[in-house]
Amino acid sequence: MSLYALANKFRYLCKRSEPGKMMLECNGSNCNWRVYAAKIAGCPRFQIKRVDEEHKCTIDERGDLKRHATTTLIGDMMRTKYGVGGSGPRPNAVREFMRDDHDVPISYWKAWKSWELAMDRGMGNTEDSYRKLPSYLQQLAISNPGSVVALETSTTSAEVQQFKYLFFAFGSSVKGYSYMRKVIIVDGTHLKGKYTGCLLTASSQDGNHQIFPLGFGVVDGENEASWTWFFSKLLDVVADDYDVVFVTDRHNSIYAGLRKMYPKAKHCACVLHLHRNVVTMFKKKHLAYLVSKAARAFRVCDFYKHFNEIKMIDMDCADYLIRVGFEHWSRSHFGGLRYNVMTSNIAESLNAAVSEAREVPIVALVEYIRTMLMGWFPVRREAAGRTGVDT
Known part of the structure; x- marks a missing residue:
């Protein structure tokens, strides 16, 4: 009835409400619009x-439609727009939808609550997701x-079991690792x-x-315990060996793990994280550029050429390096x-690829990643097949 009232631009009141009966009337003082409904026996x-159906209310009496635009109603209306493909429209988009499609302005707070309800009903409740x-x-x-x-x-x-850590690696990734260079980039995102x-x-x-x-x-935070647990499970995919290389930012917890x-x-x-640290800590001109050049130099003589320039500009920076x-x-x-892997940009790009799913329930998050990878790998296999390379 709320959807009907929004579509027909009028406001109704509940004049009688009993367990098995309900009567609604138009808010207009001399309006004849009435609805009488009764519960069906043995059915909810x-x-x-x-x-x-005849309305005699005035334009002024038909105002204040937003009373019917409750968070529950808006959440039900928007639920179909939320699925495993992403987090759906943001609260501001919900406000725009209500204003453009229903001529009902709503506050950002109501849009946010409606967005949360739509997420729960479209992707599942957060608590239920952990149970499943x-x-x-x-x-x-x-x-x-x-x-x-x-x-x-x-x-x-x-004596209740609570979620702590989750690790998952798909079979295609485990199998494909044997064909990759043994350079592993690790990173975390909130x-x-x-x-x-x-x-x-x-x-x-x-x-x-x-x-x-x-x-x-999926862990509680970037701390030593969580990174150590993550690496202990990663051993089943990437075995410890002398030819394995890890590229990371300078997070102490990663080092410890x-x-x-x-x-x-x-x-x-x-190198990019080191470059940013130098820019933040040392303000001398061209310093970060020289650090990047020294880091990427192939020959030791070229490295010391750039490093000596760094010492001439800022000795404190040289000591830090x-x-x-x-x-x-x-x-x-x-x-x-x-x-050629000098930065953790691969991990940053992967984080960006899953950014839409960072606020969905955990099962929807894993399913989003699975769907994304199952979309990537067949396309790459087909492209490799066209070149005549065995996959």
């Missing part, structure tokens, strides 16, 4: 028994042979749902310089093979 639905996660992961592992799935919970004082948390990612680069996702984790779980692997810093360790940020001093 109501049936309209009598209706007087174990059975979903079981089906995921069955339908994707070779996948690595791990779920860890904690027990509360009331989730924006009701319970927040962080999405951790590990990815590499295929022969066509495209993102090749390896594993994903790698030292524990990947003692053989090499570890180097993202020495403390970081030449072998950690410069290509010429690095003991492993990092190839």
